[in-house]
Amino acid sequence: MSEPQTRSVQQLMDLSGRTALVTGGSRGLGLQMAQALGEAGARLVISSRKANELEEAAEQLRAAGIDVTPLAVDLADEDAVMGLADRALEVLGRVDILVNNAGASWGAPAEDYPLEGWDKVMTLNVRNLFLLTREIGRRSMIPNGGGRVVNVASNAALGGNRDFMQAVGYNTSKGAVVTFTRALAAEWGAYNITVNAIGPGVFPSKMSRYLTDRHGVEALAARVPLNRVGDEEDLKGTVLLFASDAGKHITGQFLVVDGGASAMIAG
16 A cells, blocks of 8 residues: 655645635735735635725736735625625635634723724624634535634734733734634634634734834834834745645644744833
8 A cells, every 4th residue: 555645845835726715905914915825826805995905906916817806895894794705605616715814903091992992893803703704614614624714813912012002902802813713723623624813913004004103113123033023925924824735734823923022021
């Protein structure tokens, strides 16, 4: 009896013939991850709230030879979440990889934190993330015998901040995403579905603009052992690992990508 043939690293990371839905895929971290999955061969649906930004992102991906369909959706709305699940399955036929990247932040001291801000981040970052994952899981991944869920949390899930960033709702929501990731991984492993989370640190983006404007990029980089903030390549390898067969025995994990910032002890 012959030994089973092992695949090369390139073969393990090849996503040819697979499909992926990336939320918040029009810019920043979402576009970076969509680019990685598309370059590895996946057919994509990307979603975001603003149609013009989404179409620009789609054109950028198509110029790189990537098969992509943009769908403008406001994922703060429950009906829109269900509609995205419908349309993504209609376009792709099945969703093998779900990257939950869409999210919101709200900054304020805890004693002044408005309920409006709390509800906004909890709805988009936790409630509707769960809803989309549930729908894709039960309507595509479970019936088709497997899949990959990649949730984008944050290194803010590990604790709080005092002077640097006051965003108790955001930090709490990202902590919930990590626990959701682990709980779902435990349940859905039986269906050959892996569920993992990425915890980015500071990356230049629209969401982090408040921090970069307030503190400056150089000051933020000085808080990081690698002495820099994230760039346009730093999430590509991580998302490809979690989305491909290279990570087929990894589930329930939270991988922080922050240049070592979370490894430091506050002094």
